[in-house]
Amino acid sequence: MNETETTPPADSADAPAGRVILLTSSHRVAPGLLSWPAWQALHGADAVLCADASHPQLPYLREAGVRVEQAAPGAQELVDACAGGRTVLVVATAEGDRELTDGLARLAGSGRVAMPDLELLPGSYDLPGARLLDLVQVMDRIRGECPWSSQQTHKGLAKYAIEEAYELVEAIEEGDREELREELGDVLLQVVFHARIAEEASGEPGDEPFSIDDVAGGIVEKLIHRHPHVFGDDSADTPEDVKAHWLRTKAEEKQRTSVTEGIPLGQPGLALAAKLASRVRTAGLEVEVPQGEGVGYELLALALRAEAAGVDPEAALRAAARAYRDAVRAAEGADA
Template identity: 75%
Template sequence: MSAASVTVGDVTGRIILLTTTHRIAPGLLSWPAWEALRGADRVLCADAAHPQVPYLREAGVAVETAEPDARELVDACAEGATVVVVAAADGEPRLTDGLARLAGSGRTEMPSLELLPGSYDLPGARLIDVVQTMDRIRRECPWSGGQTGEGLVKYGLEEAYELVEAIESGDREAVREELGDVLLQVVFHARIAEEDPDEPYSVDDVAGTLVEKLVRRHPHVFGDAVAETPADVKAHWLREKAAEKSRTSVTEGVPLAQPALSLVAKLAGRARTAGLDVRAGPADGLGGELLALALRAEARGVDPETALRAAARTYREAIHAAEAAAAAPPRQAAEGTAEPERDA
């Protein structure tokens, strides 16, 4: 429903259902919301612990802790009064259902019924729900409560690979789900880190560090540097990263635990960006041959890991086809070539 008023029947007063979101700091309400609150004859809220109530009272709004039913609320408006109901998180379904029944009966003179959003979620606000949900799970779930960062490593790897598979399959619903699973790993690790007795940090610290890094490594966006091509951007990024880490080699920071083809591509890309002329040396068995192929792919702008994975998927389909052929029943003899019946 939009912010516009929804009027039912003859106007003998006003009932305003004021909705807010817990994802916005309490007290940050729209101007129409404050006007409605200050101009109301009564302001009701069923939840004494509603996060908005202390701020409304601090602003001089008299908020009554009350939970009238639909009939009582309509009667309160009988003399033309305006009543604002500060809704709970679920939107007060019991009250709205009761008002709908009264309005539909045709026997009750109804006041004006208005739905007024007092605040709206900002982009990314649902991340607050993720953090709050994870916090409760960590406290109340026997399995989650006992996990450590080290114990979650295998799940992080699994989720990353599942995300890659979803992206490469082109299944957008699967990508959205797998992104959520990767996000869960981030939030889970950050929640565990809050409990460290010596060096605790929170998901806000993680996000703050990320923002600072993004700003610092994009001087062409947030500063005066100029980057006109993707190559310029990459050069900025690598320079800033090298300065931050005080690295003396382009190989520093390249994780050796990643898949071998990705490792070769990463090392080759670092060397090429640095302008280094590196010879792989003579091939040493199959490893040397694979290295040479990976270097050729990277030099052509092809990620060898992605290329081999695509070939592996094609090979998998070929295996499925071979399995289906092997499991198929023998073909019937062609018509006209069947064995003739024998005389009894």
């Protein structure tokens, strides 16, 4: 290659190279909710380009008086469009215009082209929890297109909710942070899956559809109501005060006639016995513990004793079982 092929003409070296702005926006944020710097850049650009005619931002940009040209320029075309010091803003597509950015990087690296200034301008940012919208969207598509998922029911999925909850507890007790993150995701999936199924009315009387928004709205309302010391005028200085608030508001909501109402009888036996004992103790009741023969009554007495001492009998038994498992493995190794 000779010198004339590698050196830009003298007049082009002095010409303003212009500016390219690549405007990105989060698909998790409602279209039109752009930052003030983004709106300034849009109104100040000499040209605004977008390759996607169905881009969700376009109606709002045009409503705001921004003239958007549908175009998908290559890297060299974009550089040429900036000649003379012009500013060209590209509204990024959902895929991020990877081909364009790679092309600009290759031109810049070649050393043969007077490159315009390149700026990546985020027009909007994800709010905390925004990725939950992705999960809802993915679940909606899976429910509609997956042969297995589309046939599932609340009853059919119930066993998976139990399994995932146990796996989450195991990750907590093992202290495995990476496993904890994954298992929290699996539990969250169960919530979103059931909520998606619930959007479809079965046609039976009283079986009205509801969505994940209804689920989230319900728990938000409950949390606000049960935390008057945070969202209201009440005060709570200790964890005990908070628990008293919670129990009082819960009792007002449920209007139960027995402290045993709302306790799921299908939970593991030790947990069931401890929960009953906790309700009895909180209510200040004097209850005679039933006496009988057999291991069941012995386990009941142990569970009540553990709860009175502030020990979770299920967790204690699992810890002992893990120690037993380790002993089994050690014995297997000794026999090998």
